[in-house]
Amino acid sequence: MGPVHPYKRVVILGGGTAGWMTAAGLATLLGPAGVHVTLVESEEIGIVGVGEATLPHIRFFNETLGIDEYEFMAATRATVKLGIEFVDWGRLGDSYIHPFGDYGIPNDGIGFHHFWRKFASEAGSISDYSLPVVAARLGRFAPPSDNTRSVLSTYRFAYQFDATAYAPFLRAHAEARGVMRHEGRVSGVHRTDDGDIASLTLDDGRTVEGDLFIDCSGFRGLIIEDALETGYENWQHWLPCDRAVAVPCEHAGPLLPYTRATARGAGWQWRIPLQHRTGNGHVYASGFLSADEAEGQLRSSLEGRMLAEPRHLRFTTGKRRKLWNRNCVAIGLAGGFLEPLESTSIYLIQQGITYLIEMFQGAGDPTVAAAEYNRMMDLEFERIRDFLLLHYVATERTDTEFWRYMRSLKLPESLQEKMALFRSNGRVQRYDHGLFLEASWLAVYLGQRVVPKQYDQRVDQFADDQAKAKLLGLKKHIFDAASSLPTHEAWIAKHCATPPDRLSA
Amino acid sequence: MSAARNTLTHVTVLGSGPSAWLTACVLARFVKTRDMTIDLQAAASSDSAAADSVLIRYEMIQLHRSLGLDLTKLPGAKQVNRWQAGTHGIQLAKPGAPLKGVDFEHILARSGHATAARSLLDYAPATPVYALAVPSTSYLEALKRIAPHAGVTTAQPGASANLTIITEPQRGSMHDAWTDDRIHVGPAAIPLSATAAMSQYTTVLSLIELVATWPTTAQWDLDRQEYTRRVKAIATPFRHMEELLSTAGPQDPLVAHRIRVWEELSRIIPVDHDPYTAGEWMSALSAMRHQQRGYHVMAETLSHAEMQAHITHFSKGSQAGA
Numbered sequence: 001m002g003p004v005h006p007y008k009r010v011v012i013l014g015g016g017t018a019g020w021m022t023a024a025g026l027a028t029l030l031g032p033a034g035v036h037v038t039l040v041e042s043e044e045i046g047i048v049g050v051g052e053a054t055l056p057h058i059r060f061f062n063e064t065l066g067i068d069e070y071e072f073m074a075a076t077r078a079t080v081k082l083g084i085e086f087v088d089w090g091r092l093g094d095s096y097i098h099p100f101g102d103y104g105i106p107n108d109g110i111g112f113h114h115f116w117r118k119f120a121s122e123a124g125s126i127s128d129y130s131l132p133v134v135a136a137r138l139g140r141f142a143p144p145s146d147n148t149r150s151v152l153s154t155y156r157f158a159y160q161f162d163a164t165a166y167a168p169f170l171r172a173h174a175e176a177r178g179v180m181r182h183e184g185r186v187s188g189v190h191r192t193d194d195g196d197i198a199s200l201t202l203d204d205g206r207t208v209e210g211d212l213f214i215d216c217s218g219f220r221g222l223i224i225e226d227a228l229e230t231g232y233e234n235w236q237h238w239l240p241c242d243r244a245v246a247v248p249c250e251h252a253g254p255l256l257p258y259t260r261a262t263a264r265g266a267g268w269q270w271r272i273p274l275q276h277r278t279g280n281g282h283v284y285a286s287g288f289l290s291a292d293e294a295e296g297q298l299r300s301s302l303e304g305r306m307l308a309e310p311r312h313l314r315f316t317t318g319k320r321r322k323l324w325n326r327n328c329v330a331i332g333l334a335g336g337f338l339e340p341l342e343s344t345s346i347y348l349i350q351q352g353i354t355y356l357i358e359m360f361q362g363a364g365d366p367t368v369a370a371a372e373y374n375r376m377m378d379l380e381f382e383r384i385r386d387f388l389l390l391h392y393v394a395t396e397r398t399d400t401e402f403w404r405y406m407r408s409l410k411l412p413e414s415l416q417e418k419m420a421l422f423r424s425n426g427r428v429q430r431y432d433h434g435l436f437l438e439a440s441w442l443a444v445y446l447g448q449r450v451v452p453k454q455y456d457q458r459v460d461q462f463a464d465d466q467a468k469a470k471l472l473g474l475k476k477h478i479f480d481a482a483s484s485l486p487t488h489e490a491w492i493a494k495h496c497a498t499p500p501d502r503l504s505a
Numbered sequence: 506m507s508a509a510r511n512t513l514t515h516v517t518v519l520g521s522g523p524s525a526w527l528t529a530c531v532l533a534r535f536v537k538t539r540d541m542t543i544d545l546q547a548a549a550s551s552d553s554a555a556a557d558s559v560l561i562r563y564e565m566i567q568l569h570r571s572l573g574l575d576l577t578k579l580p581g582a583k584q585v586n587r588w589q590a591g592t593h594g595i596q597l598a599k600p601g602a603p604l605k606g607v608d609f610e611h612i613l614a615r616s617g618h619a620t621a622a623r624s625l626l627d628y629a630p631a632t633p634v635y636a637l638a639v640p641s642t643s644y645l646e647a648l649k650r651i652a653p654h655a656g657v658t659t660a661q662p663g664a665s666a667n668l669t670i671i672t673e674p675q676r677g678s679m680h681d682a683w684t685d686d687r688i689h690v691g692p693a694a695i696p697l698s699a700t701a702a703m704s705q706y707t708t709v710l711s712l713i714e715l716v717a718t719w720p721t722t723a724q725w726d727l728d729r730q731e732y733t734r735r736v737k738a739i740a741t742p743f744r745h746m747e748e749l750l751s752t753a754g755p756q757d758p759l760v761a762h763r764i765r766v767w768e769e770l771s772r773i774i775p776v777d778h779d780p781y782t783a784g785e786w787m788s789a790l791s792a793m794r795h796q797q798r799g800y801h802v803m804a805e806t807l808s809h810a811e812m813q814a815h816i817t818h819f820s821k822g823s824q825a826g827a
Contacts, residue, residue, distance in 0.1 A: 007802075030803070032803070033802040033806050034802075034805065109716070358801075360801065360803075361770060361801065361802060362611075362615060362800050362803075362804050363615070364768075364769035364770055364771075364798055364799015365765075365769040365798075365799065368768075368769035368799070369769065371765075371766075372762070372766050372770065372772065376775075417734075420727060421727050421730075421731050424724075424727045425728070427717070429731070432775075432776075432777045432778060432779070433775055433776075453722075454721045455721070456721060457536070458536065458716075458719075460538070461538075
């Protein structure tokens with residue numbers, strides 16, 4: 001029998017999205033094993049409220065916690081998300097949607113996009129062969145069909161929600177499962193003789209002891225950095241955006257089931273439609289644009305009346321050198337930050353929690369668990385980083401100093417190889433672990449005008465007439481299927497509308 | 506677009522074993538064009554030792570089916586649930602079954618049964634995983650029978666080719682998977698010794714990558730680079746299994762990490778392109794006496810009595826587990 005693992009008392013510092021997701025996850029899944037979770041937060045400290053737009057994985061997280069989907073959507077004023085529309089990225093005037101689903105159907109092991117590439121001039125946009133894209137453009141939605149033979153089963157969906165409402169929603173859930181909450185600011189972090197974290201002292205003198213500490217204190221990293229001096233890998237030389245300004249505004253027009261990311265002169269702007277308002281933000285590189293200019297551009301592009309004063313944020317893209325260091329695990333902004341271009345913030349929180357739960361030992365050497373956790377999380381961060389970078393470099397834009405800088409960037413070798421391969425023959429480098437798989441790479445490549453010179457030669461084995469007819473038949477079938485769905489607004493109204501008295505909360 | 510298409514007209518597969526015949530058939534089925542010949546040319550000298558049977562894993566059956574070959578009907582084909590690596594039996598399935606959401610390996614570690622005195626192979630899997638063991642002679646005969654129909658021709662040694670596919674292990678140092686006009690497939694690209702039973706599996710996996718990266722233009726540089734990268738990725742876990750089963754101990758830090766994670770967390774680490782099941786890794790780790798010390802905290806929710814009953818149920822030799 002190995003050494004008894006000491007982690008029975010978990011202390012979470014920070015009560016934002018990361019803190020309460022972690023608390024709810026650990027209490028639900030490890031509580032039965034006698035793991036006690038305590039969360040320390042201060043109502044005086046506002047939360048950043050990352051990730052108003054999410055990825056489909058969050059549905060699994062909520063389901064695991066036993067959360068009712070419609071109840072959650074109503075509580076967080078959520079809408080449905082079928083993908084992200086990217087505007088002005090390849091060229092000014094361009095638009096494409098990165099969907100949560102595949103394009104077409106592979107044939108004899110040959111990717112659909114090779115068939116599309118061969119007949120591209122007659123086949124139209126590859127977007128016409130993705131059900132979630134077509135449904136998103138039509139503003140329609142229903143949950144995917146369970147019938148795997150139906151084209152209506154070929155997509156997934158996520159949510160666009162009010163992140164400031166998600167943490168309180170989870171708090172109720174977590175506290176019902178035994179999570180103890182302490183209100184207060186941390187005034188001291190105490191370490192044992194061997195360097196581990198022993199306890200936190202709150203400003204009123206209380207001490208909170210623990211075996212394992214989860215740092216969800218945000219960018220600063222009160223434990224992982226201030227106390228443990230873990231160090232930070234700065235990736236700003238690849239992803240130079242380092243500021244954001246965010247502001248909500250009133251709705252205008254129909255409720256769209258997708259997030260929009262519009263490329264700007266020195267960064268990009270998000271638009272996230274919720275049930276009660278639209279979230280907007282401008283992510284920019286301060287080396288190329290001042291805060292006033294960034295805010296001005298954001299204000300002038302709002303679709304409705306501004307509902308709050310703009311909020312400015314600073315960040316450094318990158319991650320901690322070790323996300324699990326000694327007996328501290330950094331989750332959320334305390335662990336690292338990648339700009340929310342592909343809505344990955346909550347996904348990274350979720351993965352951090354998932355790996356922590358998977359590696360939560362009853363016995364065994366915790367340094368080995370930490371090494372494995374860090375290996376897996378490093379992989380997640382690095383693969384997302386490369387994918388984000390692709391958006392900035394797969395472009396023909398040279399209209400501003402920022403875009404000229406991005407075009408001259410020296411890319412990681414791994415990304416250079418991937419792009420050269422796709423340009424040459426339409427092949428997408430594959431991996432099993434990590435977030436963005438083939439369909440995602442295809443969406444950005446083709447959406448940003450990286451079109452392969454060649455298609456797979458095996459396509460020529462199929463008779464042209466038949467292959468073309470099949471392609472066009474599929475296009476019509478997808479359009480008809482998407483058109484048969486209810487509107488996004490009607491679906492929300494029927495299943496998960498937020499009661500009017502809570503809409504303005 | 507057609508002007509830049511590749512100009513391959515003559516592909517020669519070198520070898521005389523199952524890897525060579527399967528390679529020729531697959532290329533003829535999936536990449537051969539009207540203007541192309543796929544020749545099979547017996548190698549001047551063969552390093553391949555003929556095994557009595559070829560192990561066909563479940564995931565290899567589909568490729569054979571696409572060639573019109575139903576291996577389950579071959580004379581002498583039989584289901585097996587393990588394969589042999591030297592003196593070690595490697596079981597395809599994970600032993601036991603979860604209890605109340607806790608995986609069997611954690612129950613063993615928690616209960617103290619995961620000792621050096623017992624092997625994971627002492628416990629029966631709840632859900633067996635099978636592969637086919639096909640007599641080498643019938644397998645080879647079957648491939649030879651379908652080859653002409655697939656479009657494979659045989660050639661005399663020395664016949665010229667645009668591209669030569671090597672399928673048998675080469676003497677000397679390791680070769681790149683694709684150099685100039687020579688492509689290495691299966692055992693030629695991923696030489697195995699302790700785990701030689703996996704040789705045809707390496708052929709299937711590298712062929713899938715070769716088909717996917719087959720040259721589409723006269724410029725092969727990127728195809729070559731990508732095939733080489735993919736084969737290297739496939740080869741890594743095979744190499745790790747070889748290292749794991751070697752008495753010399755692990756050389757690669759990731760193998761050492763894999764062992765430590767098994768010992769301290771009872772976890773099989775996920776890696777890209779892993780050809781092996783968790784059961785196979787557990788078997789190998791157990792066979793090499795890497796003893797589990799750590800387990801998941803949820804194992805503590807089980808009482809010793811229920812763990813004992815569960816373990817006994819799957820113990821080979823016990824009434825229930827036999």
